Amino acid sequence: MILVACGFIFVAVNSGKRTQDYAAVQKSGYSFRNKLFGVLVLALGFALIYTLRTLPYGATHSDAVGPVSQVVDVKGYQWRWELSSNHIVVNQPVEFRVTSADVNHGFAIYDTGMHIIAQTQAMPGYINKLRYTFSKKGTYKVMCLEYCGIAHHNMVTEFNVVER
Known part of the structure; x- marks a missing residue:
């Protein structure tokens, strides 16, 4: 064994x-x-x-959508959403003012085919503005994208996009 160790040391020294x-x-x-x-x-x-x-982000968080004709105040709670209006006019820019009463929530809007079309964060003490123009009538869902507790999966609400 000592001979093997000496061999390794010899190779290491000579391969500097x-x-x-x-x-x-x-x-x-x-x-x-x-x-x-x-x-x-x-x-x-x-x-x-x-x-x-x-x-x-530019289209949903700026004036790129155009002047806002509707404002919907949104407040997230464990484990529900509270919207100031459940009816939104089609082809009219709407601004969602999103906040939270308790913890962080992910505010996501899904179309009738359950594809996410817009999202922002709902945070306590802060209002995020999300602008969007709905081009199709129908029933849209709002779901939470951020795990917020035991009943997070039940945090769903709906609103209708209708003709004026």
Whole structure:
């Protein structure tokens, strides 16, 4: 066993750094690595800009929807939603003013096919404004996206989008 240990020590001591042997290869490798890093940064930057431009934040959190003709105050509680109005006019911009009375909730609006169309956070002491224009009549659901306790799965309410 001592002979094997001595063999490992001998190999370790004799295989020390050989800076002179690798200097040319190292310089070439580092140059290639720097160029590759620059190309990756540019590619990822373009990919980031391309994918983020389609996010709905500008359209739902700004004046991009147009002047608001309806305002719905929304308050989240454990474990229910309270809306100031359950009727919204189709093709008219609406602003949801969303807050919470107790804990954080995820305010999400689902269309008639149960596809999420808009969402924001409901936080105690803060009002988030969510703007949206509904283009189809029907019954829409509001569901909580953030786990808020034992009855989180029951935190569902509905509102109707109707003609004026």
